[in-house]
Amino acid sequence: MALDLRQLRYFVAVAEEGHVTRAAERLGMQQPPLSQQIKALEGQLGLQLFRRRPRGVELTESGQVLFEEARAILARLEQAERATQSTARGEQGKLRIGVAPTAPFHPFVPAVIRAFREAYPDVSVTLDECLSRQAVQGLTEARLDAAFVRAELPDARELTIYRLIEEPMVIALPATHPLASGPGLTQRPLRDFAGESFIAFARVEGPGMFDATMAACLRAGFTPRLGQEAPRITSTLGLVAVGLGVALVPASMRRVHMDGVAYCDLVAVERPTVPLHLAARRGAGSAVLRNFVALVRRTAGAAVVGPPPTAPGP
Structure with a gap:
């Protein structure tokens, strides 16, 4: 039978406190149910995890091994939860931006990319110099997430175009x-x-x-x-x-x-x-992309042409 994560949390709390009653208080539960859970875990493994002492408990050799592994497992689980939540908020991930050859010379473009990197330091940003047709192809083939373009792109039906600047x-x-x-x-x-x-x-x-x-x-x-x-x-x-x-x-x-x-x-x-416009893929935008588009539009006071990117499906 596989180990229960709840049991591992109970076990780690008792090991860290060295006392069942204090561990129960920390976990917000009564002492008898906690003792029963530890006994059930020992029965499941077929070995003793704690030595009972007059003023508490201490780990056996086998218990020490499980304690180290259990803490590592729970730490990785917490890290996975944080990473998942951070990704859902667009705080980490990848952003691939196409840039027209003349765009970096306008102070708006490097400034807004720098501002995004400062706001979202855990997002990996890559830049690819490309002309308008190359940008459209990169976006439609999902090799790019967004692109600063100079052309109007009237036939780019799969893209959303945000008007930024008329230079x-x-x-x-x-x-x-x-x-x-x-x-x-x-x-x-x-x-x-x-x-x-x-x-x-x-x-x-x-x-x-x-x-x-x-x-x-x-x-x-x-x-x-x-x-x-x-x-x-x-x-x-x-x-x-x-x-x-x-x-x-x-x-x-x-x-x-x-x-x-x-x-x-x-x-x-x-x-x-x-023009200097921002083109983005429509309907498949990640949270990272939505954050970038929002920052660009706030900075430029952009007027949108067509519907904004929709949230990704579940």
């Missing part, structure tokens, strides 16, 4: 460009760059930046002449630095100081924006 865009241009100097550098109309080649950043895999560039130029009255395509924002700036064109980039990219690259603000009436 202004600026022109990145070669430092030797004629418009990269003089008093007019701080604000220029976008049409001043109508004759330039625009670097196409991640046109297929991350269309958010590309779409924002096309829309802004069309609103300014011209169709941009597309130059070389760049797979990453750093390579985009590299192409700008060597004079192969200009690029519309999020204003937070000013934090990237690259030799040969200057940044120019656009006049307010023509200033395009690019």
